[in-house]
Amino acid sequence: MASVQLDRVRKVYDNGQVAVHGASFEIADGELMVLVGPSGCGKSTLLRMIAGLEEISDGNLLIGERRVNDVAPKDRDIAMVFQSYALYPHMTVADNLAFGLKLRGAPRAEIDRRVNAAAETLGMTHMLGKLPREMSGGQRQRVALGRALVREPSVFLLDEPLSNLDAKLRHSVRTEIGRLHRQLGATMVYVTHDQVEAMTLGQRIVVLKDGEIQQIDTPMALYEKPANLFVAGFLGSPAMNVLYGTLHQADGLHLSLDDGTQLPLGHALVANPWSGRRVALGVRPEHLLPAGIGKAAFEAQVELIEPVGNEVFVNLTYAGHALVARMPPQRLPEPGQALRVTVEGAVLHFFDPDTGLRLA
Numbered sequence: 001m002a003s004v005q006l007d008r009v010r011k012v013y014d015n016g017q018v019a020v021h022g023a024s025f026e027i028a029d030g031e032l033m034v035l036v037g038p039s040g041c042g043k044s045t046l047l048r049m050i051a052g053l054e055e056i057s058d059g060n061l062l063i064g065e066r067r068v069n070d071v072a073p074k075d076r077d078i079a080m081v082f083q084s085y086a087l088y089p090h091m092t093v094a095d096n097l098a099f100g101l102k103l104r105g106a107p108r109a110e111i112d113r114r115v116n117a118a119a120e121t122l123g124m125t126h127m128l129g130k131l132p133r134e135m136s137g138g139q140r141q142r143v144a145l146g147r148a149l150v151r152e153p154s155v156f157l158l159d160e161p162l163s164n165l166d167a168k169l170r171h172s173v174r175t176e177i178g179r180l181h182r183q184l185g186a187t188m189v190y191v192t193h194d195q196v197e198a199m200t201l202g203q204r205i206v207v208l209k210d211g212e213i214q215q216i217d218t219p220m221a222l223y224e225k226p227a228n229l230f231v232a233g234f235l236g237s238p239a240m241n242v243l244y245g246t247l248h249q250a251d252g253l254h255l256s257l258d259d260g261t262q263l264p265l266g267h268a269l270v271a272n273p274w275s276g277r278r279v280a281l282g283v284r285p286e287h288l289l290p291a292g293i294g295k296a297a298f299e300a301q302v303e304l305i306e307p308v309g310n311e312v313f314v315n316l317t318y319a320g321h322a323l324v325a326r327m328p329p330q331r332l333p334e335p336g337q338a339l340r341v342t343v344e345g346a347v348l349h350f351f352d353p354d355t356g357l358r359l360a
């Protein structure tokens with residue numbers, strides 16, 4: 001296995017498009033790093049540069065101790081899994097797994113050993129004689145994983161490998177990838193635009209937007225301390241509520257929204273350091289609660305209640321501002337009626353309204 005180091009790695013396509021503005025980070029030996037961000041943010045470009053499928057315009061890429069900018073993909077000791085699993089339809093699973101090794105001229109005994117080991121790891125030994133069309137989408141994607149496994153590479157690169165699968169299969173193959181990672185102790189770089197996949201699978205996550213790294217941290221650290229409004233809004237579903245206004249003290253802390261509406265934030269024990277300042281206030285849906293007695297509450301109007309089963313998403317408006325709360329299933333007012341809610345004592349996030357950066 002090996003670490004991967006990016007040092008100001010930049011990609012400018014021939015048409016002048018800057019897809020990656022200069023990325024610097026290290027993926028530790030044995031780490032599962034997820035690259036996440038919306039469509040077009042440069043995830044695949046970054047991964048393909050690590051794979052050697054895309055030329056690096058500037059900066060340095062190291063796999064292990066070796067600078068590999070000019071090393072051909074086949075000599076980088078990596079294996080890549082793509083979204084479209086593209087198996088050879090006329091070949092059995094065994095032949096699909098063996099194909100790459102045969103091309104490289106590996107000895108027969110070595111091919112058999114690796115194919116059997118990969119099939120064993122993936123629980124597919126009984127399927128080695130099947131053709132792709134005889135298998136489900138999840139099983140085919142597992143064969144595609146197997147094709148990477150037989151390479152026994154130092155680094156696995158996966159580009160949205162689950163997006164062709166339905167929700168249930170996505171979950172089971174995702175669990176499988178997590179298990180494989182633990183079992184092999186492999187270095188993996190996993191690209192997805194799905195924040196749930198990123199949060200559940202990644203040991204650390206790189207959040208990208210428009211070719212620029214927004215934040216790199218563990219899933220929980222990103223969730224609890226997003227570095228800016230983009231990360232705050234991207235991770236978490238439903239997304240964090242954000243309101244713009246000026247903080248001031250008057251019988252507790254208030255946010256005076258830009259249209260003059262007052263939002264009571266409660267009586268904190270410690271004075272808020274940004275009193276008097278204009279801020280973007282972030283409140284996660286689970287931190288907007290039905291108000292008990294004595295809390296600094298405000299009356300919001302229920303617009304729509306979305307039951308999810310174990311919880312409900314309550315869509316509210318407060319003086320025209322849309323808010324989403326996430327609550328345990330309970331009796332709630334009907335749409336059109338009022339609900340007293342509070343953020344007193346809840347975790348509040350404060351951002352600079354101009355730069356979007358978290359106020360520390």
Ligand SMILES: Nc1ncnc2c1ncn2[C@@H]1O[C@H](COP(=O)(O)OP(=O)(O)OP(=O)(O)O)[C@@H](O)[C@H]1O
Binds near residue numbers: 038043
């Ligand atoms: N061969 C190319 N030539 C020119 N521009 C490209 C090329 N490939 C990608 N781009 C541009 O580079 C940017 C990043 O593309 P990339 O494919 O890396 O995004 P992505 O994050 O993987 O998106 P998605 O989630 O849709 O797969 C996009 O604006 C895209 O249009």
Ligand SMILES: [Mg+2]
Binds near residue numbers: 043044045
């Ligand atoms: Mg992509």
